[in-house]
Amino acid sequence: MNGTWLVVANPISGQGRAMHHRHEIEAVLRRHGIDFDFAISEHPGHAVDLARAAVEGGCRHLLAVGGDGTVNECANGIFRQHDVPTAEVTLGVMPIGTGNDWARTHRIPKDYAAVAALMASGASRLQDVGVATFADGSVRHFINVAGLGFDAHVVEALPDRTLGPMAYLVGLAKGLLNYRAVSLGLTFAERKIDTRAFVLFFAIGRYCGSGMNVAPLAEVDDGLFDITLIQDLSRWEVLKSLRRLFDGTLLTHPKVLALREAEGAVESATAQPVEADGELIGHAPVRFSILPRALRVLAPPE
Numbered sequence: 001m002n003g004t005w006l007v008v009a010n011p012i013s014g015q016g017r018a019m020h021h022r023h024e025i026e027a028v029l030r031r032h033g034i035d036f037d038f039a040i041s042e043h044p045g046h047a048v049d050l051a052r053a054a055v056e057g058g059c060r061h062l063l064a065v066g067g068d069g070t071v072n073e074c075a076n077g078i079f080r081q082h083d084v085p086t087a088e089v090t091l092g093v094m095p096i097g098t099g100n101d102w103a104r105t106h107r108i109p110k111d112y113a114a115v116a117a118l119m120a121s122g123a124s125r126l127q128d129v130g131v132a133t134f135a136d137g138s139v140r141h142f143i144n145v146a147g148l149g150f151d152a153h154v155v156e157a158l159p160d161r162t163l164g165p166m167a168y169l170v171g172l173a174k175g176l177l178n179y180r181a182v183s184l185g186l187t188f189a190e191r192k193i194d195t196r197a198f199v200l201f202f203a204i205g206r207y208c209g210s211g212m213n214v215a216p217l218a219e220v221d222d223g224l225f226d227i228t229l230i231q232d233l234s235r236w237e238v239l240k241s242l243r244r245l246f247d248g249t250l251l252t253h254p255k256v257l258a259l260r261e262a263e264g265a266v267e268s269a270t271a272q273p274v275e276a277d278g279e280l281i282g283h284a285p286v287r288f289s290i291l292p293r294a295l296r297v298l299a300p301p302e
Helices: 013-020 022-031 046-056 068-079 101-105 112-121 150-157 167-175 235-241
Strands: 005-009 036-040 061-066 090-095 124-134 139-142 145-149 182-187 192-203 225-231 256-261 263-268 273-276 279-283 286-298
Touching: 005 013, 005 022, 005 046, 013 022, 013 061, 022 036, 022 112, 046 061, 046 068, 061 068, 061 112, 068 090, 068 101, 068 139, 068 279, 090 101, 090 112, 112 286, 124 273, 124 279, 139 279, 145 150, 145 182, 150 192, 150 273, 150 279, 225 263
Parallel strands: 005 036, 005 061, 061 090, 090 286
Antiparallel strands: 124 139, 124 286, 145 192, 145 273, 182 192, 182 263, 192 225, 225 256, 263 286, 273 279
């Protein structure tokens, strides 16, 4: 099965686009000479099991048809198997989800034929992978951005992930009405920070929340998190600074602290939610660490 791709489709991503366009996607893959098996993720967490079983069965190429959450589950499946080194498995995405932020960092096109051409060309690169370890010993891997504070508050409150690309922005606007900054204790190798945070990001990629450029200088293979801490902001300060979240100037704001670290721990007086790649994965306290260049990903040449 080494040359066969497992295509894992999330049937609710992109308002059901994966299933509506299934025959088109399959036809495009065949035209580009891609040998593949097609699987449908039937419930949250199912793509983890599908990916793990595929790799254990000899598959070395996975394509997520969906958004950041589908990619995250496939990545976690790769890291839950122990048959082969994770860097020997290629993970790609046909981005049809709400945010597609990981695809945005890697400049992966939305066009089905362009993705199929990438698959046929074998274009790939190695990237870092984040590890979130919680107090109960549970572990979750992530490949884009993990966040606490307002970001996780919005994700936790989103009632429906099928609303399309405006879902996160609608949740952001509603969340501002009742959100309060959280007290966090951050511990790194050579420093400790106690702060009231509006939001905190541990980033491998540059984007989250449907295009917010929260880590403009991040490189996916430098072995470090780009950590963006936005300290306590009033509602007016948030509204006045919203454009900075999208135009790449966030780090110039006087209440933003940018760090680069290979690991860090976050503590909070109350159980604050933690999101990664757009999905809730647990609650603080949490320790983040990085696995350098641990996963091969389908991506255009740099």
